[in-house]
Amino acid sequence: xxxxxxxxxxxxxxxxxxxxxxxxIAERLNVTRAALRPDLAVxxxxxxxxxxxxVGYYYTGKDAFSLITDQVSLIKVxxxxxxxxxxxxxxxxxxxxxxxxxxxxxxxxxVEPGGILAxxxxxxxxxxxxxxxxxxxxxxxxxxxxxxxKIVVTTPDEPVLAAAKKIIDNExxxxxxxxxxxxxxxxxxxxxxxxxxxxxARLFVELGEGKxxxxxx
Amino acid sequence: xxxxxxxxxxxxxxxxxxxxxxxxIAERLNVTRAALRPDLAVxxxxxxxxxxxxVGYYYTGKDAFSLITDQVSLIKVxxxxxxxxxxxxxxxxxxxxxxxxxxxxxxxxxVEPGGILAxxxxxxxxxxxxxxxxxxxxxxxxxxxxxxxKIVVTTPDEPVLAAAKKIIDNExxxxxxxxxxxxxxxxxxxxxxxxxxxxxARLFVELGEGKxxxxxx
Numbered sequence: 447x448x449x450x451x452x453x454x455x456x457x458x459x460x461x462x463x464x465x466x467x468x469x470x471i472a473e474r475l476n477v478t479r480a481a482l483r484p485d486l487a488v489x490x491x492x493x494x495x496x497x498x499x500x501v502g503y504y505y506t507g508k509d510a511f512s513l514i515t516d517q518v519s520l521i522k523v524x525x526x527x528x529x530x531x532x533x534x535x536x537x538x539x540x541x542x543x544x545x546x547x548x549x550x551x552x553x554x555x556x557v558e559p560g561g562i563l564a565x566x567x568x569x570x571x572x573x574x575x576x577x578x579x580x581x582x583x584x585x586x587x588x589x590x591x592x593x594x595x596k597i598v599v600t601t602p603d604e605p606v607l608a609a610a611k612k613i614i615d616n617e618x619x620x621x622x623x624x625x626x627x628x629x630x631x632x633x634x635x636x637x638x639x640x641x642x643x644x645x646x647a648r649l650f651v652e653l654g655e656g657k658x659x660x661x662x663x
Numbered sequence: 664x665x666x667x668x669x670x671x672x673x674x675x676x677x678x679x680x681x682x683x684x685x686x687x688i689a690e691r692l693n694v695t696r697a698a699l700r701p702d703l704a705v706x707x708x709x710x711x712x713x714x715x716x717x718v719g720y721y722y723t724g725k726d727a728f729s730l731i732t733d734q735v736s737l738i739k740v741x742x743x744x745x746x747x748x749x750x751x752x753x754x755x756x757x758x759x760x761x762x763x764x765x766x767x768x769x770x771x772x773x774v775e776p777g778g779i780l781a782x783x784x785x786x787x788x789x790x791x792x793x794x795x796x797x798x799x800x801x802x803x804x805x806x807x808x809x810x811x812x813k814i815v816v817t818t819p820d821e822p823v824l825a826a827a828k829k830i831i832d833n834e835x836x837x838x839x840x841x842x843x844x845x846x847x848x849x850x851x852x853x854x855x856x857x858x859x860x861x862x863x864a865r866l867f868v869e870l871g872e873g874k875x876x877x878x879x880x
Binding site: 487492519540552569570572573574577644648650651 | 704705708709735736757760761763764769786787789790791793794799824827828830831834860861863864865866867868870871872
């Protein structure tokens, strides 16, 4: 609900000077009290301002952004995740980098047979090894990967917002999207997707362009 | 303005079956027409549905997400940008990587004297050179950087949404934030900041958590 310029003005006045009566607002805007009535009604119904008898209008602090939370919380990781790019734990660091370039991804996941998550390898991990003067051909990824259980993961059902917060808080570029399963009584994670900063930034752009309502709800 | 459950229901009915009269909506919800009046008023004023005399209520297609566009478009690059990390064009690729690790950034900018943007070096650029078996110590960054004028840039005044779209569309991790200036009649860019996918993802999380209204407006 975009506010009209006059509604914006009223909202600003109430925020700055509330509680304030309708008469005082009308005076400031140089209009009649009656002319303001429809705008005040919209602002009160929208929850932006509240009216208290014998006191006047005051600002609630609930601004338009609170809506974003409500809508965005409906979008799940599965709605925006990418396909995972995986290598075996015995792959050399060199071949892992080649895979990164071929698939144009910044992160590959090392998996055990059955697609079970064992580690995460980022460009940063490989670069660190490369400038150390090591031979990437002779080094298996398991030496340089971030191994389980230190990996931060997400699931298809997790809200994107919570997953994006994990990316930011843990300072990683992407999260493996996993499905928990059991092998010989041990809980393990099968890799089913990849959630990256790019996915999140693209969602931001799409929501900002007003595309989100149709695609994700 | 989060809708109440009943307002959501009415909105769904109008979306699915509009144009539809108030009486028909009331019948479906098993309430009186009078009981619906306040909810219908809110929905009409919010722009979600419209009323047409002798036809009924119909859905406008402007859903709650359109609000995000309006609010997010107020946030500028300057509000969320990071400080730029720069090296000189004669720096070796090795020293550029060391700078990346020391500053914990994925991209450094190569500048000429006066902080004038000359190139962008990403982890991917250096990794490509490193696995090619080149000596990073002997290679100046200007050999591997993306040079001007091929660099996509942003400015402090650009809306974040437009800048984020540049990041996605051009498949880059970050943009130099620049200020255009003139040297000997040539238009050049002074580097004043750095806008990354991390900045965008963090903004998304903050907006989603409802923090945006206070920080950015």
